[in-house]
């Protein structure tokens with residue numbers, strides 16, 4: 001049966017750590033993997049817009065000797081023209097892997113149920129595991145380790161926060177999530193993260209007062225309004241403004257670095273000054289998407 005990557009929990013903590021090390025290796029020695037996926041074609045399905053995910057998968061797959069095709073589902077969601085079951089079975093006849101960005105996590109589980117090839121989550125409303133994988137590659141490069149690193153996430157309790165909680169917990173990081181009251185991460189993912197943290201030496205803390213953030217090694221934020229969510233950034237600004245990642249918060253927490261998965265909204269969830277500062281890891285994070293995903297594909301196809 002094909003192995004999938006829908007939540008990030010498909011790989012054990014030890015396997016995830018080795019994926020991170022493989023990503024760093026593929027970045028340092030790309031020539032060693034230049035033909036690893038020769039003869040492999042990938043369907044990249046997007047129900048939502050993307051820059052980083054689309055480009056990093058397309059370029060990354062090319063660098064592994066494979067081929068990808070972008071299938072635009074922004075106007076018509078997967079499962080509308082034909083049943084997801086038939087769609088997944090047809091795709092499996094031609095391609096060796098499916099990468100999908102969807103509105104509903106259930107679309108991914110349906111694809112995975114009926115496809116005979118690996119399915120990778122390229123973001124859904126619940127999770128963004130490829131992002132978190134690249135972010136922990138970036139943290140390992142910055143600090144030389146992940147275990148014990150204090151990662152403070154500020155903003156909305158969204159898909160990115162869930163994946164940071166899950167992977168951070170399994171890798172032994174100390175993750176604090178600060179959100180306005182009522183905007184915290186979903187209990188389902190927090191509970192799973194707590195179990196993982198207890199087993200692997202990590203810790204999870206949720207707060208709704210930014211003054212309780214304490215000392216951190218790195219601060220992370222993401223948009224206050226994720227794709228597919230109702231409302232406007234202008235409406236959210238009064239509630240979220242105290243959670244902005246800015247120079248004051250970096251000084252208050254002693255954090256050495258700022259992170260953002262992008263796209264960023266300058267002077268909303270992150271100040272323009274922090275985005276442009278040397279402490280900001282947003283570009284290395286974007287670059288590492290390619291290497292993290294290539295490591296993932298190599299593992300899914302037993303090529304490393």
Ligand code: CP
Pocket residue numbers: 049050051052053054123131261262263
């Ligand atoms: N971080 C990220 O997934 O960016 P895109 O939405 O541009 O793919």
Ligand code: NVA
Pocket residue numbers: 123158159160222223225226227261262263
């Ligand atoms: N939380 C954001 C992440 C974008 C990469 C969203 O889902 O829109």
